[in-house]
Amino acid sequence: xxxxxxxxxxxxxxxxxxxxxxxxxxxxxxxxxxxxxxxxxxxxxxxxxxxxxxxxxxxxxxxxxxxxxxxxxxxxxxxxxxxxxxxxxxxxxxxxxxxxxxxxxxxxxxxxxxxxxxxxxxxxxxxxxxxxxxxxxxxxxxxxxxxxxxxxxxxxxxxxxxxxxxxxxxxxxxxxxxxxxxxxxxxxxxxxxxxxxxxxxxxxxxxxxxxxxxxxxxxxxxxxxxxxxxxxxxxxxxxxxxxxxxxxxxxxxxxxxxxxxxxxxxxxxxxxxxxxxxxxxxxxxxxxxxxxxxxxxxxxxxxxxxxxxxxxxxx
Amino acid sequence: xxxxxxxxxxxxxxxxxxxxxxxxxxxxxxxxxxxxxxxxxxxxxxxxxxxxxxxxxxxxxxxxxxxxxxxxxxxxxxxxxxxxxxxxxxxxxxxxxxxxxxxxxxxxxxxxxxxxxxxxxxxxxxxxxxxxxxxxxxxxxxxxxxxxxxxxxxxxxxxxxxxxxxxxxxxxxxxxxxxxxxxxxxxxxxxxxxxxxxxxxxxxxxxxxxxxxxxxxxxxxxxxxxxxxxxxxxxxxxxxxxxxxxxxxxxxxxxxxxxxxxxxxxxxxxxxxxxxxxxxxxxxxxxxxxxxxxxxxxxxxxxxxxxxxxxxxxxxxxxxxxxxxxxxxxxxxxxxxxxxxxxxxxxxxxxxxxxxxxxxxxxxxxxxxxxxxxxxxxxxxxxxxxxxxxxxxxxxxxxxxxxxxxxxxxxxxxxxxxxxxxxxxxxxxxxxxxxxxxxxxxxxxxxxxxxxxxxxxxxxxxxxxxxxxxxxxxxxxxxxxxxxx
Numbered sequence: 001x002x003x004x005x006x007x008x009x010x011x012x013x014x015x016x017x018x019x020x021x022x023x024x025x026x027x028x029x030x031x032x033x034x035x036x037x038x039x040x041x042x043x044x045x046x047x048x049x050x051x052x053x054x055x056x057x058x059x060x061x062x063x064x065x066x067x068x069x070x071x072x073x074x075x076x077x078x079x080x081x082x083x084x085x086x087x088x089x090x091x092x093x094x095x096x097x098x099x100x101x102x103x104x105x106x107x108x109x110x111x112x113x114x115x116x117x118x119x120x121x122x123x124x125x126x127x128x129x130x131x132x133x134x135x136x137x138x139x140x141x142x143x144x145x146x147x148x149x150x151x152x153x154x155x156x157x158x159x160x161x162x163x164x165x166x167x168x169x170x171x172x173x174x175x176x177x178x179x180x181x182x183x184x185x186x187x188x189x190x191x192x193x194x195x196x197x198x199x200x201x202x203x204x205x206x207x208x209x210x211x212x213x214x215x216x217x218x219x220x221x222x223x224x225x226x227x228x229x230x231x232x233x234x235x236x237x238x239x240x241x242x243x244x245x246x247x248x249x250x251x252x253x254x255x256x257x258x259x260x261x262x263x264x265x266x267x268x269x270x271x272x273x274x275x276x277x278x279x280x281x282x283x284x285x286x287x288x289x290x291x292x293x294x295x296x297x298x299x300x301x302x303x304x305x306x307x308x309x310x311x312x313x314x315x
Numbered sequence: 316x317x318x319x320x321x322x323x324x325x326x327x328x329x330x331x332x333x334x335x336x337x338x339x340x341x342x343x344x345x346x347x348x349x350x351x352x353x354x355x356x357x358x359x360x361x362x363x364x365x366x367x368x369x370x371x372x373x374x375x376x377x378x379x380x381x382x383x384x385x386x387x388x389x390x391x392x393x394x395x396x397x398x399x400x401x402x403x404x405x406x407x408x409x410x411x412x413x414x415x416x417x418x419x420x421x422x423x424x425x426x427x428x429x430x431x432x433x434x435x436x437x438x439x440x441x442x443x444x445x446x447x448x449x450x451x452x453x454x455x456x457x458x459x460x461x462x463x464x465x466x467x468x469x470x471x472x473x474x475x476x477x478x479x480x481x482x483x484x485x486x487x488x489x490x491x492x493x494x495x496x497x498x499x500x501x502x503x504x505x506x507x508x509x510x511x512x513x514x515x516x517x518x519x520x521x522x523x524x525x526x527x528x529x530x531x532x533x534x535x536x537x538x539x540x541x542x543x544x545x546x547x548x549x550x551x552x553x554x555x556x557x558x559x560x561x562x563x564x565x566x567x568x569x570x571x572x573x574x575x576x577x578x579x580x581x582x583x584x585x586x587x588x589x590x591x592x593x594x595x596x597x598x599x600x601x602x603x604x605x606x607x608x609x610x611x612x613x614x615x616x617x618x619x620x621x622x623x624x625x626x627x628x629x630x631x632x633x634x635x636x637x638x639x640x641x642x643x644x645x646x647x648x649x650x651x652x653x654x655x656x657x658x659x660x661x662x663x664x665x666x667x668x669x670x671x672x673x674x675x676x677x678x679x680x681x682x683x684x685x686x687x688x689x690x691x692x693x694x695x696x697x698x699x700x701x702x703x704x705x706x707x708x709x710x711x712x713x714x715x716x717x718x719x720x721x722x723x724x725x726x727x728x729x730x731x732x733x734x735x736x737x738x739x740x741x742x743x744x745x746x747x748x749x750x751x752x753x754x755x756x757x758x759x760x761x762x763x764x765x766x767x768x769x770x771x772x773x774x775x776x777x778x779x780x781x782x783x784x785x786x787x788x789x790x791x792x793x794x795x796x797x798x799x800x
Contacts, residue, residue, distance in 0.1 A: 001589055001590050002571055002577050002587060002588065003577070003589060004576065004577050004588070005571075006590045097379065097558075098552070098553045100562045101562045101565045101566030101572050102566075108379065109377050109378060109379075112377065112378075112379045116376065116377075256592065257592065308590045309590075
């Protein structure tokens with residue numbers, strides 16, 4: 001397969017997943033804003049989420065105050081920073097368009113009509129009033145895209161590169177979700193300040209993990225159990241363990257002459273998670289672990305680009 | 316009952332009084348090959364047609380059959396309006412056109428080979444040397460280069476129009492990177508989807524084997540010694556106006572759609588960069604202009620091409636289709652000589668005539684044209700896409716005077732033709748069914764053999780009275796039927 005085609009497939013999937021991740025993050029806060037809550041704690045949560053996404057400075061370049069409506073607008077349709085949810089949907093579609101011949105027509109049409117509709121919705125200028133519905137719609141379109149990908153694409157290289165993009169991005173999103181709650185994840189946090197149980201159940205719902213949590217733990221929601229679910233639970237489709245397993249598996253399927261080191265690093269990342277327990281991670285410090293994980297994931301993405309997507313020119 | 320749509324048709328619109336209508340005779344009765352369709356259309360409730368038209372629009376949008384518009388916001392995409400009334404040709408008439416366009420492209424290929432080798436035709440004085448050799452489209456780099464099978468134009472689009480007498484004529488040849496074939500194919504798919512009953516009741520010649528014929532032709536011109544050639548389609552990328560077509564054809568042929576950055580040249584061989592390392596490329600079906608192909612030889616600032624491609628090409632290690640330098644044969648300054656080329660190379664009489672043309676480089680032609688500008692169409696010889704053109708009867712006095720000055724300054728840059736009353740075909744516009752001018756572009760494939768799929772692309776000028784069918788200027792398209800009886 002052309003390296004450029006693989007590149008577009010990889011980024012197409014990353015952008016779809018990123019849009020979904022943003023939608024889930026916004027959804028969580030939108031749900032929180034409906035709770036009988038102190039506005040200060042909602043603002044604090046938004047602040048730390050922006051920080052976890054490395055968007056604090058960008059946001060403050062546009063707005064002084066953290067305010068739910070402004071943050072939602074910034075993340076969904078905000079102009080001038082290029083990473084809004086709408087931008088992600090456009091980028092997904094532009095990457096797909098560049099390789100539409102490689103995609104099944106169903107997949108291309110799904111991405112194309114998602115973008116066309118998103119553009120119409122954005123043009124209506126009602127995002128403030130329609131935030132809940134909109135992020136719900138984004139999630140549905142993401143589910144549809146994933147279903148069409150899995151249901152129609154040949155299991156060849158194209159599929160594997162698309163999946164590598166999906167899982168690298170999803171691992172990134174899950175890790176940042178936890179980074180945003182780092183204060184609740186300090187050692188002994190459970191004993192000290194009591195985190196708001198409603199807030200955490202809202203978070204779980206936004207990650208489609210509420211029922212999963214109940215089934216698995218049958219106990220009150222605690223931040224450390226949530227962390228365990230999102231990091232180490234192999235059955236949980238959004239957990240870091242699950243995502244890194246998929247990255248590794250798909251990388252092996254496309255291995256070439258120069259990719260063995262990348263494969264080793266991906267396998268290393270996965271096995272670290274596979275052979276650890278939450279207690280050891282807490283001992284090392286969860287926040288530190290998450291930072292290191294994000295750095296290693298980023299490096300892995302860079303390696304994938306060099307090995308497969310942008311091979312150096314040899315003339 | 317006279318029929319819902321035809322009650323007011325033909326409306327006797329003065330703008331179309333001169334034109335030959337493809338469907339109806341002067342008395343309003345349908346031509347024989349259209350009789351059944353005419354009857355069917357008359358029985359359709361307007362609401363059904365309106366619903367089908369909306370359905371077609373929605374489908375084209377969803378599938379993304381769009382073209383990018385130059386000069387508008389980056390990435391702006393538009394639909395090419397599709398009209399649901401087909402353009403039909405009886406089989407006998409088509410057979411003649413097919414013979415005519417094949418003959419013409421064979422002669423043009425012979426001309427290209429001659430120009431880049433012995434230049435017999437210039438020596439014989441049949442075509443003057445000056446407009447050939449002093450033309451930007453003439454590529455001295457191609458002099459003496461052998462191309463497989465001596466074929467230069469592998470894909471040609473010959474634009475035909477029908478004049479007021481009902482006679483087909485060649486309006487121009489497109490031998491560089493002719494486009495539009497994807498619309499021909501998609502329009503057919505759309506018609507079959509919207510009106511399957513019409514395909515059951517008519518015997519319409521199929522066209523969907525075009526990609527197969529194209530691939531076959533491209534493989535047949537691979538460099539000698541390559542047993543199983545790898546063919547790629549070279550595009551300028553997703554922002555090119557014809558990108559949809561590039562992606563579509565690559566997909567239909569099952570070949571890679573590459574950009575310049577995907578290819579590189581090493582030791583006179585062309586490779587593409589893949590996830591498993593470099594892979595040899597033997598035939599490049601390029602859809603970018605000569606000027607951008609190789610920054611080492613042509614425009615140095617071009618980011619679309621491949622450095623070193625020309626060297627590999629001259630060494631015979633890769634085939635480029637269409638060949639470099641075909642623009643010299645479809646230049647408007649050469650067009651008037653094509654009938655002579657047919658006689659010179661093939662010893663045949665042209666099956667389809669040219670439009671009468673005044674060559675303004677010639678003094679007596681120029682005198683006539685300058686005296687009759689308000690009646691004539693004046694074209695810039697290097698212009699394309701309906702730009703750089705004066706349509707006398709609809710031009711303002713200022714526009715006419717501007718062209719007069721331009722002709723006086725550079726007569727060699729212009730040709731003039733009578734304003735043709737292009738034939739019309741009933742078309743749905745805002746006011747309902749109305750006549751609109753159309754043309755026809757059959758696609759001629761030259762590889763081992765010459766092939767033409769039945770019909771071609773019918774373009775329609777949607778503005779009332781307009782003669783400009785180009786999609787960049789408000790033209791639409793129709794499905795084109797060759798009816799086997």
